[in-house]
Amino acid sequence: xxxxxxxxxxxxxxxxxxxxxxxxxxxxxxxxxxxxxxxxxxxxxxxxxxxxxxxxxxxxxxxxxxxxxxxxxxxxxxxxxxxxxxxxxxxxxxxxxxxxxxxxxxxxxxxxxxxxxxxxxxxxxxxxxxxxxxxxxxxxxxxxxxxxxxxxxxxxxxxxxxxxxxxxxxxxxxxxxxxxxxxxxxxxxxxxxxxxxxxxxxxxxxxxxxxxxxxxxxxxxxxxxxxxxxxxxxxxxxxxxxxxxxxxxxxxxxxxxxxxxxxxxxxxxxxxxxxxxxxxxxxxxxxxxxxxxxxxxxxxxxxxxxxxxxxxxxxxxxxxxxxxx
Amino acid sequence: xxxxxxxxxxxxxxxxxxxxxxxxxxxxxxxxxxxxxxxxxxxxxxxxxxxxxxxxxxxxxxxxxxxxxxxxxxxxxxxxxxxxxxxxxxxxxxxxxxxxxxxxxxxxxxxxxxxxxxxxxxxxxxxxxxxxxxxxxxxxxxxxxxxxxxxxxxxxxxxxxxxxxxxxxxxxxxxxxxxxxxxxxxxxxxxxxxxxxxxxxxxxxxxxxxxxxxxxxxxxxxxxxxxxxxxxxxxxxxxxxxxxxxxxxxxxxxxx
Numbered sequence: 001x002x003x004x005x006x007x008x009x010x011x012x013x014x015x016x017x018x019x020x021x022x023x024x025x026x027x028x029x030x031x032x033x034x035x036x037x038x039x040x041x042x043x044x045x046x047x048x049x050x051x052x053x054x055x056x057x058x059x060x061x062x063x064x065x066x067x068x069x070x071x072x073x074x075x076x077x078x079x080x081x082x083x084x085x086x087x088x089x090x091x092x093x094x095x096x097x098x099x100x101x102x103x104x105x106x107x108x109x110x111x112x113x114x115x116x117x118x119x120x121x122x123x124x125x126x127x128x129x130x131x132x133x134x135x136x137x138x139x140x141x142x143x144x145x146x147x148x149x150x151x152x153x154x155x156x157x158x159x160x161x162x163x164x165x166x167x168x169x170x171x172x173x174x175x176x177x178x179x180x181x182x183x184x185x186x187x188x189x190x191x192x193x194x195x196x197x198x199x200x201x202x203x204x205x206x207x208x209x210x211x212x213x214x215x216x217x218x219x220x221x222x223x224x225x226x227x228x229x230x231x232x233x234x235x236x237x238x239x240x241x242x243x244x245x246x247x248x249x250x251x252x253x254x255x256x257x258x259x260x261x262x263x264x265x266x267x268x269x270x271x272x273x274x275x276x277x278x279x280x281x282x283x284x285x286x287x288x289x290x291x292x293x294x295x296x297x298x299x300x301x302x303x304x305x306x307x308x309x310x311x312x313x314x315x316x317x318x319x320x321x322x323x324x325x
Numbered sequence: 326x327x328x329x330x331x332x333x334x335x336x337x338x339x340x341x342x343x344x345x346x347x348x349x350x351x352x353x354x355x356x357x358x359x360x361x362x363x364x365x366x367x368x369x370x371x372x373x374x375x376x377x378x379x380x381x382x383x384x385x386x387x388x389x390x391x392x393x394x395x396x397x398x399x400x401x402x403x404x405x406x407x408x409x410x411x412x413x414x415x416x417x418x419x420x421x422x423x424x425x426x427x428x429x430x431x432x433x434x435x436x437x438x439x440x441x442x443x444x445x446x447x448x449x450x451x452x453x454x455x456x457x458x459x460x461x462x463x464x465x466x467x468x469x470x471x472x473x474x475x476x477x478x479x480x481x482x483x484x485x486x487x488x489x490x491x492x493x494x495x496x497x498x499x500x501x502x503x504x505x506x507x508x509x510x511x512x513x514x515x516x517x518x519x520x521x522x523x524x525x526x527x528x529x530x531x532x533x534x535x536x537x538x539x540x541x542x543x544x545x546x547x548x549x550x551x552x553x554x555x556x557x558x559x560x561x562x563x564x565x566x567x568x569x570x571x572x573x574x575x576x577x578x579x580x581x
Contacts, residue, residue, distance in 0.1 A: 072490075075455075075465055100485035104467045107420075107452040111459025116419055116541025119450045136549070137448050141342035142351060143550075144448075144543040186464040186498075190480065191491035201486035207580070231581070249470070249505035250484060255338045255446055256362050256504055264580040275338035281549065285578045287570065288555075301555040303573055305566050315567035323575050 002151035005031040006091035008082055009042045009054060009062075010102055016050065018204065019097035021057045021164035023157060026124060027095055028058030028167055033126055038169070039063060039091065043081045045071035048173065055171015057164055062171060063089075065178040072189045073101055079108040081178035086113060086152060093131055094152035095124075099159055099203070106156045117154035118146035120259070122161050122282060131155065139255035139278030159204050160261050161282070202253060205234035208262045210253055210280070212238035214269015214290060214309055218246040223310060224268060227317040230324065236260065238270045254279035268309045272297030289313065326380035326474070328371040329431055329439040330404065331457070332364040334388050334395040335447040348545040360395040363442025366502035369509040370472055371440050372403045378474065381405040383434050387426050389416055393525070400520035401512030407525035408434070414530050418537040424456035429533035431461065436497055438479065443468050443501040451501075458499035466492045470505040 007023040009016060020040075027038045037060045042051050044066065051062040065081045082105065086094060096106040098120040110117045118133035122143075125132050131153040133146040148154065202208060209228045215221055221235065228235045237247035239254050253260055255275040265283035270276060272288070272295055280286070281300055288301035289309045298304045305312050336342070336356045343352040360368070371382045384399040386392050387410040396407040408430045415426050431439065439461075444451030458465035470489075471482035474496070481500055483490045512520070530536060556573070558566045575581040 074492075075467075100468060100483075103451055104455065104465075107455030107467075108459055108465065110421065110452055111424065111456035114421065114540075116421065116539075117450075117452060118541060119452060132544075135449075137543075137546075138336070138340075138342045138351075139446060139449060140549055141340075142344050143547045145545040145547065146541055147544050148541050150540040187466065187492055187494045189490055190493050193489040193491070195487045195489075199487075204486060252504070264574065264578070273339070274341065278338075281552070285574070285580050286552075286555075287574070293557075298555070298557070300552060302552070302578065303570055304555055304557045305563075305570060306557065307563050307566060311563035312567050312570075315564045316571060319568045319571035320574075320581060323571055323581060 002090045002092040004037050004039055004089070004091040005034065005093045006039045006041065006086065006095070006152065008094070008096045008105065009040045010097050010099060011042065011044050011047055011050065014044070014046055014050060016053060017097065017099065018164065019099055019102065019157070019159045020054065022159070022162040023095050023097060024054055024057035024059050025165045025167065026157060026162045030093060030124065030126060034129060036092070037061065041082050041085055043070050043078050048175065051173045052171045055169050056166055058167040058169050059171050060169050062173050064173055064175050066175060067178070069180060069182050069185065072192060074185060074187050074189060075104055075108050076185045076187055077180055078105050079112060080180050083109060083112040084178055085176050091152050094154045096156045097159055098156040102156055106154060110154060113152065115150040115152060115154055116148040117156065118148065119156050120158045121155045122158050124155060136282065139259060139275070140281050141278050158261060160206070200234050202234050202236050202251070202258045202260050205260070205262050207231050207233035207264045208236050208260060209233045209266045209268065210236035210238065210270060211241060211268045212270030213240040215241060215246065221247065223313045227313055227320070230317050230321045238276050267297050268313060270297055271295045272300065326374060326378040326438065327436050328374060328380065328382045329434070329436045330364070330368045330371045330382060330384055330399065331427055331439065331441045332368060332384055332386050332395050332399055333361045333445045334358050334386070334392040335361045335445050338362070338446065344546045344548050348547060350546055358391055358394065360398050361442050361445045363444060363446070363502050363504070365509045366504065366506040367440030367442055368399045368402060368404065369507045370502060373507065374438070374474060383408065385427055385430050386410065387415060387423055396525055397520050398512060400523045401516040402510055403516060406523055409525055409527045410533065411527055412529040414537050415535070419539055419541040420450050420452035421456055421540050422537045424453045424460055426530070426533055426535045427453070427457050428460040429535050430528060438497055439463070439499045441499060441501045443503050454499055454501040464494045464498045465501070466494055466498065467501040468503040469500045470503050472500060472506070
């Protein structure tokens with residue numbers, strides 16, 4: 001009988017990603033309701049030392065596969081390791097992050113474990129001991145309630161939506177041998193090109209300042225960069241701005257770009273095409289600054305200013321600097 | 326070089342989605358159906374590789390009769406043939422069902438490389454490419470923005486949070502296409518004419534030996550949670566409005 005709420009913790013270069021603590025806290029809540037244990041799987045190289053940190057967020061036990069072959073991440077090595085321990089211990093629920101790595105790993109695990117998964121969930125609950133996952137579909141134009149009839153019941157959690165709450169448990173560390181022969185690994189990471197800007201990725205950002213066609217060109221973004229600098233925010237863009245070549249592909253928010261859920265999303269010169277609204281409407285607070293009072297973005301905004309963004313945004317940056325200074 | 330590109334037909338991004346009143350699905354009336362944009366990047370990349378290396382591009386889709394339009398679009402772009410898995414029992418299956426059906430169809434043709442979109446913009450699941458790779462026992466590289474084939478291996482650029490990775494995989498493998506991979510071509514008029522004569526094989530579940538599973542089931546569709554109406558900050562002076570906004574964000578919304 002499948003039992004226990006499990007998470008797969010995500011780390012990069014020996015430091016946990018924030019999503020790992022969000023996963024741990026969410027699993028703790030579910031496990032308390034079920035009267036079960038929370039276990040984590042941690043796969044990496046030289047990671048045994050950090051494993052115990054998960055205890056702080058409610059993890060009872062951490063299964064660690066620590067080997068040089070796990071760094072950097074490859075699907076083959078990590079999926080094989082997680083699948084091995086999950087098949088052996090048979091958890092009822094298995095949660096991963098819906099990050100780039102978590103999506104890659106979780107989907108491969110669905111294949112390996114021949115089970116079902118709800119992707120990119122924004123809420124989870126239990127109904128008669130079974131997991132019910134709530135997730136956006138059509139980029140948030142509607143939502144679905146998903147139930148999984150096989151074990152483990154898998155879900156990936158959208159980063160930045162579930163809160164990480166300290167709730168100290170044992171966090172006992174147990175190493176396991178993933179039994180992987182380097183010869184069976186097919187893919188190889190040849191190069192890692194890190195973004196040197198050091199900016200937080202849109203999907204993980206708490207604050208986003210985003211610009212659209214109203215920015216009038218690539219140079220217009222300097223006012224947004226300035227405001228973002230004051231707030232510690234990440235700059236995003238609409239599809240129109242990306243397609244015009246004003247901003248890189250990685251900055252695009254929307255149905256064919258990134259789906260974001262920051263605490264604050266400031267939309268500047270963005271009219272609010274439905275495919276853009278789909279990508280940002282799960283933001284907690286939305287601000288719209290646009291000359292056109294009829295722009296659809298105002299229908300989603302908590303606060304709106306109808307005016308020229310090139311006049312408002314620099315003043316907003318000054319005011320925020322005063323408040324935060 | 327023989328390449329498979331998997332495609333799905335989805336509602337266009339401008340579509341307003343309406344949930345049926347009983348929550349059993351979405352209203353399909355009036356929807357404009359298009360090829361999933363991420364799948365289109367896969368088709369385009371497959372065609373570019375074929376133009377360089379020779380071989381054939383096969384389009385595989387699962388969906389109702391209307392999904393044939395997406396196959397014809399891909400054939401008009403330059404693909405050579407299609408496989409249409411059309412079986413009502415599979416249409417609303419989960420990701421595992423879709424991947425199993427695609428795998429069964431793909432096994433009937435020779436291939437060196439398989440493209441899928443990184444996700445379909447309807448259910449946004451993003452699982453099929455990876456499950457397909459697992460079922461065919463192939464390596465995978467997901468979220469690919471650049472592809473270079475050299476001999477019997479491929480080098481792919483993968484975009485993750487804050488970094489770009491260059492990953493090498495032996496062929497055959499499954500690549501899932503991310504925006505930025507290429508700019509898909511439009512079908513030419515002669516392309517559209519030729520596409521009508523290209524072969525498309527129609528298969529059902531029995532022919533493929535697959536059955537639908539409902540390991541993951543959408544038990545209810547719901548409209549998005551409504552947002553309370555917002556405040557428009559009135560006035561003529563941009564400076565005053567900016568100051569009031571900053572104050573509201575700090576004191577009322579508490580996000581600064």
